[in-house]
Amino acid sequence: MSPQTQSPQSNLTDRQPLLSVRDLVKTFGAVRAVDGVSLDLFEEEVVGVIGDNGAGKSTFLSLLAGFHRPDSGRFFHRGEPVAITSPRTSRNRLRIEMIYQNLELAPDLTVWENLFLGQELRRFGGFNDRSSMSERAAEVLERLNTKIKPNDTVGELSGGEKQAVAIGRALLFERDIVIMDEPTAAISVQKVDDVLDLIRRLKSVGKTVILVSHRLEDELAVSDRIVVFWHGRIRTILQNDGLEVNDLIHQMF
Ligand SMILES: Nc1ncnc2c1ncn2[C@@H]1O[C@H](COP(=O)(O)OP(=O)(O)OP(=O)(O)O)[C@@H](O)[C@H]1O
Ligand SMILES: [Mg+2]
Numbered sequence: 391m392s393p394q395t396q397s398p399q400s401n402l403t404d405r406q407p408l409l410s411v412r413d414l415v416k417t418f419g420a421v422r423a424v425d426g427v428s429l430d431l432f433e434e435e436v437v438g439v440i441g442d443n444g445a446g447k448s449t450f451l452s453l454l455a456g457f458h459r460p461d462s463g464r465f466f467h468r469g470e471p472v473a474i475t476s477p478r479t480s481r482n483r484l485r486i487e488m489i490y491q492n493l494e495l496a497p498d499l500t501v502w503e504n505l506f507l508g509q510e511l512r513r514f515g516g517f518n519d520r521s522s523m524s525e526r527a528a529e530v531l532e533r534l535n536t537k538i539k540p541n542d543t544v545g546e547l548s549g550g551e552k553q554a555v556a557i558g559r560a561l562l563f564e565r566d567i568v569i570m571d572e573p574t575a576a577i578s579v580q581k582v583d584d585v586l587d588l589i590r591r592l593k594s595v596g597k598t599v600i601l602v603s604h605r606l607e608d609e610l611a612v613s614d615r616i617v618v619f620w621h622g623r624i625r626t627i628l629q630n631d632g633l634e635v636n637d638l639i640h641q642m643f
């Protein structure tokens with residue numbers, strides 16, 4: 391069976407989805423955190439995910455990121471069945487980058503060291519190739535149009551700038567899908583626009599961005615489609631075309 395023929399919520403388009411999920415279920419004891427979720431994700435789009443606290447948004451993302459295993463359900467990558475068995479398969483095989491709320495950055499290290507943390511470039515003899523890494527870091531930062539410099543110390547950056555470093559890793563390692571869970575929750579209001587700009591930039595270079603946020607105005611500002619979660623299920627998927635905050639609130643509760 392192809393994923394298209396069994397999709398309850400497939401988009402009305404003949405583009406092949408980059409990633410399809412079908413009938414995903416994840417329980418924690420008696421709680422059905424994700425309860426039969428099917429969704430198609432396409433290249434070069436921003437998909438907003440909203441829903442009340444406990445609706446299952448983060449659990450759904452953790453299944454995509456390979457952090458949890460589903461009880462049941464299937465994944466298709468460009469139409470081919472795949473299993474997401476670990477964070478490593480999610481990252482390396484499906485090219486998904488999950489950006490966690492704490493961003494997993496090392497505050498005492500520089501921007502370029504953070505970008506390459508755990509995936510350092512090496513020269514013959516096994517020494518770190520500092521100049522290449524610093525150069526590649528500068529390229530990525532320029533693509534993101536930030537003022538951050540490779541040698542800046544990450545602990546001294548603003549919340550929005552730290553987001554840029556985390557997003558930079560996704561570009562550096564050529565991920566296709568970037569998942570962000572509440573990226574604007576912990577940053578100052580005047581920096582929110584910078585993060586939204588980064589999201590638009592990711593889309594403009596062809597990436598798929600999944601954005602979970604309780605800030606509905608952020609969702610309306612950048613999302614192409616908005617998926618509404620409700621009690622572990624997708625209640626509806628809205629095209630972001632003339633939508634207003636009240637439309638979203640109406641669907642969420
Ligand atoms: N590791 C876990 N162990 C047990 N229950 C969990 C676990 N993770 C999530 N849950 C439960 O699953 C349900 C969905 O939680 P989830 O965190 O996915 O919701 P959410 O939509 O991300 O909520 P929020 O908007 O508050 O972040 C909740 O009832 C939650 O208590
Ligand atoms: Mg959550």
